[in-house]
Amino acid sequence: MNKYRELAASEFPGKSARVIVVSANTGQHRPEAHGCLCWEDVYKLLEARHETLSDPAEHFHIASFLALLRHEGLHPAAPISHQAVAFYPVAWRFPEQLADALTPLAYEEWPLAERYEGRSPKTRWGRLGFELIPAGGPLHWMPGLFVGVILDGRDHLVQNRHTDRVMLNVILDFSVKLHDIYPQLPSYRRLVQQLRERTPHRGWHFYDHLEERPANRHHPLYLETPLLDVLRGTTTMEEQRDAIRGAVCDAIELLQHDHALKALTDEVRHEATLLTEA
Numbered sequence: 001m002n003k004y005r006e007l008a009a010s011e012f013p014g015k016s017a018r019v020i021v022v023s024a025n026t027g028q029h030r031p032e033a034h035g036c037l038c039w040e041d042v043y044k045l046l047e048a049r050h051e052t053l054s055d056p057a058e059h060f061h062i063a064s065f066l067a068l069l070r071h072e073g074l075h076p077a078a079p080i081s082h083q084a085v086a087f088y089p090v091a092w093r094f095p096e097q098l099a100d101a102l103t104p105l106a107y108e109e110w111p112l113a114e115r116y117e118g119r120s121p122k123t124r125w126g127r128l129g130f131e132l133i134p135a136g137g138p139l140h141w142m143p144g145l146f147v148g149v150i151l152d153g154r155d156h157l158v159q160n161r162h163t164d165r166v167m168l169n170v171i172l173d174f175s176v177k178l179h180d181i182y183p184q185l186p187s188y189r190r191l192v193q194q195l196r197e198r199t200p201h202r203g204w205h206f207y208d209h210l211e212e213r214p215a216n217r218h219h220p221l222y223l224e225t226p227l228l229d230v231l232r233g234t235t236t237m238e239e240q241r242d243a244i245r246g247a248v249c250d251a252i253e254l255l256q257h258d259h260a261l262k263a264l265t266d267e268v269r270h271e272a273t274l275l276t277e278a
Contacts, residue, residue, distance in 0.1 A: 126152035
């Protein structure tokens with residue numbers, strides 16, 4: 001972005017300039033730009049303009065440019081996406097490569113106040129990653145932590161989120177026996193409020209699925225960040241693993257601030273014990 005600002009300053013001295021990114025998908029957008037568009041947005045704007053034109057020359061030039069965008073697959077997505085076809089030869093191994101990166105991380109000692117047991121990365125429920133389960137609890141997810149990506153959002157009811165980029169997620173999971181209990185707990189409400197207040201500008205986005213209809217009570221709370229941003233600049237597997245480790249540690253810090261995650265786990269463990277003893 002800086003080189004474009006410098007170019008604008010040299011070409012138009014004394015005048016303000018705006019840098020607008022136009023790219024194939026939102027994964028290429030840059031937060032330091034003044035504005036970002038996808039080519040499909042440009043296509044829609046020009047198509048609407050094209051229908052109102054009376055000048056033959058302008059009509060011809062816009063029609064030609066729209067044809068070029070269609071040829072390059074930069075128009076609104078067709079059922080078989082041009083980008084999917086172009087990148088599949090290198091992308092099909094992504095799940096295998098990500099599992100290789102995540103496997104050692106599942107068994108590390110994470111900076112958590114509770115003791116958690118790591119479970120190997122696997123693909124289920126449309127997601128790929130590893131789980132951290134509180135040790136010694138009467139139930140598995142009270143809550144458990146999932147670290148990884150969602151490849152197919154239909155099971156989690158998030159299929160309409162982030163349709164053109166892969167997000168690194170840290171998700172809180174709750175056992176079904178707790179679904180009518182945990183949303184009412186003071187510790188849960190406190191954690192939700194704390195994440196809502198502290199997450200902006202920390203590199204993570206907070207998403208509360210219980211605000212949706214239908215809500216998914218199995219997997220209610222998400223911290224998410226673009227995986228591509230996490231991996232940007234890495235060249236080796238170890239560098240990529242370190243980058244993921246650092247990002248997840250930042251998410252854990254958000255969860256554990258002021259002992260919020262431990263307070264929730266303690267309260268949920270108490271409720272789960274009462275359930276199993278009844």
